Amino acid sequence: MKYLKIKIGLLLFLAVFSSCEKALMEPNPKTDALAVFDEYTTLVQEKYAMLEFKNVNINTLRSNLRGKINNATTQKEVFEILGEVTKSLRDGHSSLIEDQNNPNGMSISFDLEEGYPAGIDAAILVNNYIGNTVNSEIKTLAGGQGFRAVWGTLPQDRKIGYLWIPSWNVEISDDEIERIFLDLKDTKGLVFDMRTNTGGDPALATKFASYFTDKPIYNGFERFKTGPGPNDFSDSHITLQPAGSANKYLKPVMVLTDRNVYSASTTFLYSVDPVESIKTVGQRTGGGSGSIADGYLANGWYWSLSTSEFIDAQGRHLDDGVEPDIPVVLNLEDTTKDEVIERAIVELQ
Template structure:
C-alpha cells in the first residue's frame, strides 16, 4: 500500500536525521509488493503456495538490503518463486521475476524451409505473417508473435496468396504472445459460427480462493476471407499468453487439430500496478480455463496429437511436428 504523502515525508525526515540513506523505504516497499499479490494474485490455491511463508522468508533480507538494486533483486526472487511468467517487478535496474524458460524450442525455421515448400515463402505487409504452399499443396502460415497492433486483418492477404488450398497448417511455435485482439482477428477467419473459447474468473475478495462469477469469451466469423477446411495448429512449449488465447480460439473449432507440444501455461491476464516509488508490478489477477473447465495455468494446453522431437530428427533435417500436422490433415481430407 502507498503511504500517505504526509507520512512519507515524516518517514524520510526521520531517516535523514539518523544519517542513513533517504531513498529506500524497505519495509514500505516490501509491504506494497507483498500486499499487491496477496490481494490480487489468482493462483495461490491452485499452486498450493504459502504466500505468508514466502513473505516471512524474504522480509528481513529485503529490509537489510543496502541499495535499491539489491532490494529489487530480492523482491524479484520472491515473485519468481511463483514461477509465473506474467508476474514480475519492473525497475530502473531491470525486470525481476522467474528464471528464464528452460524448455527445448523444438522449432528451427531452417528445417521448416528445407524441402517442405513448393514455392518461395512470402510475408504480409507488416512482416508478421509468413505463408507459402507446401509440396503436397497444403497451405502454410507462420505467426511468430501477436505483438504490435492493427495487423491481424493481414491474414486475408495470406489466405488470398495461398489460393484454393485443401488444408492449412497454422504454425505459432515460439510465439510469446502480444495482443489478444490480433489473435481474434486472425482466428475469426477460420470460424464457421460463434463459439465460446475461454472462461475467466477474477479475484474478488481478501481470501486467496475468493473469485467473482465466471464470464465466457466468444468469437464469431469475420473478415473478407474465410477458411473452414481442415486446419492443423502447431504449438510448442514457448507459446504463452496471447498465443495460448489464440490456441484456445482455434481448438474450439471442430475442423482444427492441434499438433506438437503443450503450451507454456500462462492462464491469466496480468494487472499492472505502479508502486509509490514508480516501480511497476505485474500481478495475474484472473483464472482462465477452457470452456469445459480445465485451468491451464502452469499446465499448459496439450495438443490433440503430441509429437516427440529427438536429436535424430534434427540431424535428419526433418520437422516431426510439421510431418505430424501434414499426416493429420491428410487423414481429414
C-alpha cells in the first residue's frame, strides 16, 4: 500500500513537472517583420466586421504587401506597411499605435476630416449665437472639456430653441436632462447642434434620443463578427423606447452635422432617423457605427478593430457616414453668421 502511494505520488509529480517543463519551454511568439505582418493581417481577416462592405479583399492586400518585407525591412517600414492595411478599412475605430505611452510614437488611423471643409467655427458660434454678450438666455452644464451641454433660445428668433452637446463622453444626470427639455418645451422648433461630437457613451446618446419620440421606433440591427470565418456573424435588432417623461420634444428638430459626428453620435442619429419631424443639416457625418476590440501584437504594438457595424431600418450601412437631408457648407470668411445654423432657423420658421 505504501509502495502504491509512492508510485502514485511519483506519477503525479512527473505529470506536473512535464507540463511545467512544456510551459517553460514554449517558444516566445515570433516578432520578426513577417511574423508581425502575418499576425496583424490575420487579426483583420478574422475579427474585422466590414471587409465586404469596405470592399477590402484581405487576401489580395496581404499578398501585395507581404512581398515588400524582407530581412532588411526596418520597424518603421513594417509599421507603415501595416498602416496601409489599417487605412484601407476607412474606419476611425481601427488604429495601430506603436506605443500608447509615447505621444510622439508612430500611429496610424483614418482621418475623418481629410477632404472635407470645416463644419464649425467656435468663434463664430460664440460671437453670434451663444456667447454671453449676444445671448443672455443661454444656460450651460459645466464639466467635460468646457461644457457638458449648452441650451436656450437663439437671439435671431426667440421661439427657436438651441441645444449643443459637444461630447457624449460625459455624465449628464436624468434630472439634468429633464431640466434641459423642460426649458426647451415651449419653443416651436429646436436646433440640435451635434457638430464636433465624436462620441462617447452610446447609452447617453440613446437617452437623449428617447426624448424625441412618443412611440417605439425600430432602428435596425447591429451585426457582430462572432468567429474567424467570413460568414461568422450574428445580428442584434434594436428598438428605441420613448422616454417616460412629460417633457418629450415632439416638434420639428434640425440636427446639425459635420464629419466629426461619429461613433455614439451615429447612435443618436440612427435612433431618431425614422422620426419625420427631424432633419439633418450640414455635412456628411463621420460614421463609426461599430463596437471595438483591441489588443497588442507580439512586438507590443497596440491595435483596435471594429468588430460590428450598424445597418439601419432603411438597410443603410452607417460606418462611412450619412449625407445630410439638407447639405450646407460653412463660409469661414464671413464671421457674422454660421450658415448651417441660419439654414436650420429658416427651416424651422
